[in-house]
Amino acid sequence: MKRIITYLVVIAVISSCADLDLVPKDAQSELNYWQTEEDARIFLNSMYADLMSADSYLLLSALSDDAYTRAQEGYRNIANGNYDASNGVVRGMWSGRYASIRRSNIFLNNINNVVEISEEKRAAYIAEARFIRAWHYFYLIELFGDVPFITDEISIEESLEVTRTDEAEILGFIYDELDLAISDLPSDVAGDQQGRITSGAAIAFKSRVHLYNGQHSEAAALAGQLIDEYALFPDYGGLFNMANENNEEVILSLQYVPVDREHGIQYFLIPPSLGGYANFSPLQELVDSYPMANGLAIDDPLSGYDESNPYQNRDPRLSATIIHDEYSLTDFSGNEVTIDTSPGAEPNGLNFSSNSTPTGYYVSKFYDQQARNVSNSGLNLIVIRYAEVLLNYAEAKIESGTFTSADWNNTVRQIRERAGLSGAAALNYPGNDQEALRTIVRNERRLELAFEAGHRFFDIRRWQIADEVLDGWAHGIQTNVSPQDDGYERVDLRTFDTDKHYLWPIPQSERDINDKLSQNPNW
Numbered sequence: 001m002k003r004i005i006t007y008l009v010v011i012a013v014i015s016s017c018a019d020l021d022l023v024p025k026d027a028q029s030e031l032n033y034w035q036t037e038e039d040a041r042i043f044l045n046s047m048y049a050d051l052m053s054a055d056s057y058l059l060l061s062a063l064s065d066d067a068y069t070r071a072q073e074g075y076r077n078i079a080n081g082n083y084d085a086s087n088g089v090v091r092g093m094w095s096g097r098y099a100s101i102r103r104s105n106i107f108l109n110n111i112n113n114v115v116e117i118s119e120e121k122r123a124a125y126i127a128e129a130r131f132i133r134a135w136h137y138f139y140l141i142e143l144f145g146d147v148p149f150i151t152d153e154i155s156i157e158e159s160l161e162v163t164r165t166d167e168a169e170i171l172g173f174i175y176d177e178l179d180l181a182i183s184d185l186p187s188d189v190a191g192d193q194q195g196r197i198t199s200g201a202a203i204a205f206k207s208r209v210h211l212y213n214g215q216h217s218e219a220a221a222l223a224g225q226l227i228d229e230y231a232l233f234p235d236y237g238g239l240f241n242m243a244n245e246n247n248e249e250v251i252l253s254l255q256y257v258p259v260d261r262e263h264g265i266q267y268f269l270i271p272p273s274l275g276g277y278a279n280f281s282p283l284q285e286l287v288d289s290y291p292m293a294n295g296l297a298i299d300d301p302l303s304g305y306d307e308s309n310p311y312q313n314r315d316p317r318l319s320a321t322i323i324h325d326e327y328s329l330t331d332f333s334g335n336e337v338t339i340d341t342s343p344g345a346e347p348n349g350l351n352f353s354s355n356s357t358p359t360g361y362y363v364s365k366f367y368d369q370q371a372r373n374v375s376n377s378g379l380n381l382i383v384i385r386y387a388e389v390l391l392n393y394a395e396a397k398i399e400s401g402t403f404t405s406a407d408w409n410n411t412v413r414q415i416r417e418r419a420g421l422s423g424a425a426a427l428n429y430p431g432n433d434q435e436a437l438r439t440i441v442r443n444e445r446r447l448e449l450a451f452e453a454g455h456r457f458f459d460i461r462r463w464q465i466a467d468e469v470l471d472g473w474a475h476g477i478q479t480n481v482s483p484q485d486d487g488y489e490r491v492d493l494r495t496f497d498t499d500k501h502y503l504w505p506i507p508q509s510e511r512d513i514n515d516k517l518s519q520n521p522n523w
Contacts, residue, residue, distance in 0.1 A: 033110075034111070034113040034114050035114065035116060036117070037117040037121060040107075040114050040117060043103075043106075043107055044107060044125055044129060046103070047104060047107065048132070048195070048254075048255070050096070050103065050132070050136070051132065051135060051254060051383065052254060052381075054254070054256075054263030054265050054381060055265065056454070057265070057381050057452075057454070058265045058269075058451060059072055059075045060075075060453070060454025060457045060458075061280075061450070061451045061454060061456055061457060063075060063457045064079075064454075064459075064469070064470075065283060065285045065286070065456070065474065065494075066282065066283060066285070066286040066446070066450060066451070066456045067280055067283055067286070068280075068358065068359060068491050069268075069281075070278065070358055071277075071279045074088040074090075076492070078090070079470070079492065080493060080495060081470070081495035081496055082495075084505065084508075085505035085507055085511070085519070086507075090504050091507040091509055091510075093143060093504075094140070094506075094510065095507075095510075097136045097137075098136075098140075098148075098150075100136050101136050101150060102150075102153065104136070105133070105150065105152055105153050107129045108129050108130075108133075109153055111126055123184040124184055124185060124186060126184065127182075127184035127197075127202075128181070128185070128196065128197045130178070130180055130181045131178065131181045131185075131201070131205070132197075133151075133177065134173075134174045134177040134178055134181070134205075135205065137149075138174055138209055140170075141171060142212065142461075143503070144503060144504055144506060144520065145167050145503045145520060146164040146167050147164055147167070147170065148162040148163065148164055148165065148517070149170050149173070151173075160513055161514070161516060162514065162516065162517070163516045163517065164506075164517060164518060171209070171213060174209060178202050178209075181197075182199050182203055182206070185201075185202055186198055186199065187199050187200060194245075194246040194255070195246070195253060195254075195380070198252075200251055201251050201252040201384055203226055204223070204226060204252075204388070205252075205384060206222050207219045207226075207392050207393075207396075208384075208388070208392060211392050211395060211396055212458065212462050214399075216397075217400055219392055219393075219395075219396035220393055220396035220397050220400065223389050223392045223393035223396065224393060226251075226389050227389075227390070230249060230386035230389070231248040231249060231386065232248075232249055232387060232418045233249040233418075235418075236316065236418060236419050236420070237320035237364075239382075239385075240366055240379070240382075241379075242370060242378065242379050242380075245379070245380045246380070249385045249386045249387065250386075251385055251386060251389070252382075252383050253381060253382045254380060254381040254382075254383060255380055256379060256380055256381070257378045258370070258372060258376075258377075258378035259372065259378070260378075261378070262372065262376040263376075263379075263381070264375045264376060265280075265377070266367070266371050266374070266375045266377050267374070267375035268363075269362060269363035269365075269367070270323075270363070271339050271341075271347070271348040271356075271357070271362050272347040272348055272356055273331075273337070273347050274331055274332065274374065275332075275375065276355070276374070276375070278355060278356055278358065278362060281358055281359040281362070281476075281491075282321075283359055283361075283475060283476070284360075284361075284475040284476055284477060284488055284489075285474065286322075286450065287310075287318065287324070287361065289443055289447060290314050290318040290447055291314070292304055292305055292313055292314055293313050293314060293315060293316065293420065293421055293422065293423075293426075294421070294423040294426060295416070295422075295423055295425035295426025295427070296425050296426075298310075307478070310324075310478075311324050311326075315419060315420075315421060315447065316419055316421075317420075317447050317450075319364065321364060321365045321450050321451065322363060322365075323361060323364045324339075324341065324360070324361055325339070325342055325360065325477070326338060326340065327341075327364070329364065329367070330369060331369075332371075332374060339362070343360075343479050343481070348362075350476065350489065357476075358489075358491055359477065359489065359491055360479075360489065361476070361477070365450070365451055366379060366451075382452060383453045387415055387449070388445075388449060390410070390411040390412075390414065390415060391412075391415070391448065391449075393410075393411055394407060394408075394411040394441050394444075395438075395441050395445070398434060398437045399438070401434065403432075403437060405429040409429070412444055413427050413429075415448055416444075419447075442459070442463065445459060464502070466501065467496045467498045470494040470495070470496040471495065471496060472494065473490045473492070473493055473494070474491045474492045474493075474494055475488040475489055475491055476488065476489035497522070499522045500520065500521060500522035500523055503520045503521075504520070505519060505520055505523035506518070506519050506520060506523075
């Protein structure tokens with residue numbers, strides 16, 4: 001299947017010619033690049049790689065109460081509150097998004113110069129670029145609040161004079177851009193173009209933006225447009241297998257292909273016995289949030305939970321997401337193996353070596369048996385899927401006080417049935433209590449979307465609960481080595497300052513070269 005693969009587009013700026021309009025005959029220049037549909041498509045394809053790196057796709061979850069990263073210091077320091085405006089992740093997120101916005105502006109400034117292209121295709125390409133630029137601005141305002149707002153190519157000198165624009169103005173721009181994109185994007189694409197942005201992706205993304213900004217009626221209306229336009233893939237675990245890529249649930253994914261374009265996050269996820277290094281480890285707090293298969297929370301006395309046998313009869317999404325002690329899987333040679341994560345067990349046990357898990361858990365989600373050299377994977381990474389749309393719809397309706405039993409059946413119940421939960425506690429409508437419904441849908445998002453594109457990281461911030469869930473020790477498995485915390489392994493001490501941590505600081509390196517950039521409060 002043809003994928004969207006990144007091409008490096010080199011536009012030579014010729015400064016040695018006496019006549020600046022002279023087009024060199026032996027090199028492709030900015031003056032002669034924008035000629036054909038292929039020129040536009042190659043440049044646009046390169047912009048898709050900017051949507052999200054594989055590392056940030058995964059590691060944003062380590063900034064939440066779902067996971068811990070041992071070796072990625074920049075992420076780890078944000079998670080435990082020990083960071084400032086010089087943090088490399090903060091700096092990289094800012095500079096990377098603005099570099100991508102610049103590429104979007106270049107494309108939009110030049111696409112109308114292309115002659116050899118149909119007007120329908122031109123409009124679709126412009127719509128894709130508008131979506132991508134809106135995507136980057138969304139992430140910037142979510143992380144930094146007010147940011148510089150640039151919709152044209154600017155010089156280095158001009159970039160040193162920019163100031164911050166109110167995020168409300170940028171949010172309005174995002175909505176306008178997505179409306180324009182929706183009107184010109186196709187509802188579907190041919191099989192060899194899977195991965196291109198569609199109108200469904202733009203509608204789903206706009207619903208997400210409205211939800212994040214507390215505009216629940218708008219979020220529900222947009223999500224409602226997509227109900228029954230997509231479908232849940234029958235098998236939750238299979239949703240993340242390469243054999244099932246671009247299935248009926250996937251709305252937009254980062255496209256990879258073996259050898260030509262691969263990512264290496266699997267190395268962070270799998271046990272040392274499979275060639276991995278535990279650089280990303282699920283936390284006990286996430287494991288405990290999975291209910292029993294009957295839908296009851298593990299702290300419910302009627303749930304049947306047994307702390308001495310903690311993984312038995314749990315929500316099947318737990319094993320589809322997390323490798324735990326005595327977990328069975330098929331290795332790269334096709335052999336069935338059992339993973340022992342008990343303390344000190346060689347080689348996969350808790351803290352056995354610097355390669356082993358510090359929490360007692362590894363990650364099964366995204367496991368790719370076909371990965372080249374164990375860790376080089378061509379598995380696509382999903383950034384928008386139908387289950388999120390259903391959860392967006394459910395949350396928006398709950399927050400607006402209009403959620404019904406029919407809405408429950410069309411959203412949460414469908415998701416739980418697909419996951420393999422059964423019984424009245426899991427599937428029956430729990431009633432109209434808004435706080436109870438809010439608790440259910442928030443936890444459902446946590447489980448369903450675990451480790452995908454930073455959903456939990458953004459959720460705890462927009463719900464204003466980060467100061468609650470990132471306060472104190474993050475834990476691993478129960479070892480009973482210490483009586484503290486009921487014997488659960490202490491992994492990382494987290495702090496979250498409500499006076500400043502809900503926004504990241506403007507990078508100091510940016511303020512060093514532009515004194516017109518103000519800083520966020522208390523940084």
